Amino acid sequence: MAALFELSTEALDPDALRRRIEDLGCGAVVLFEGRVRDRNRERPVERIVYEAFAAVALAEGKAVVAQMQSAHALSEVLVVHRTGEVGLGELAVWVGVSAPHRDAAFAGCAATISAIKARVPIWKHEHYRDGGPEWLHPLP
Numbered sequence: 001m002a003a004l005f006e007l008s009t010e011a012l013d014p015d016a017l018r019r020r021i022e023d024l025g026c027g028a029v030v031l032f033e034g035r036v037r038d039r040n041r042e043r044p045v046e047r048i049v050y051e052a053f054a055a056v057a058l059a060e061g062k063a064v065v066a067q068m069q070s071a072h073a074l075s076e077v078l079v080v081h082r083t084g085e086v087g088l089g090e091l092a093v094w095v096g097v098s099a100p101h102r103d104a105a106f107a108g109c110a111a112t113i114s115a116i117k118a119r120v121p122i123w124k125h126e127h128y129r130d131g132g133p134e135w136l137h138p139l140p
Contacts, residue, residue: 004062007054026100049085076096077108095112
């Protein structure tokens with residue numbers, strides 16, 4: 001049983017990540033892929049730059065996934081968040097959970113991404129095609 005949180009400056013491979021949470025004792029795997037979209041609040045997005053204070057982000061991220069694993073009876077939890085420049089359509093964050101039953105997997109995946117967004121210090125610097133960049137604060 002693993003609960004892992006990682007930061008990556010490299011593009012994410014969702015198939016390789018999914019293989020890391022496979023568990024033959026689990027009947028449910030739920031995945032969340034957060035991608036950079038081309039618009040935000042009616043503004044055309046060009047790219048996003050994510051920044052993190054790695055030591056704090058890793059510590060808090062690990063605490064979040066361990067808490068979610070325990071609270072939702074998850075067998076495996078893996079969260080990988082990109083840092084650096086992330087282009088349109090690219091994965092910015094990937095969350096995967098496995099559990100014996102679907103209800104736990106669905107609830108655990110949703111709670112995990114919500115807690116990551118609320119608690120882990122990763123900052124989003126969104127760059128727009130119609131003007132300069134803006135720092136965005138996570139929404140609850």
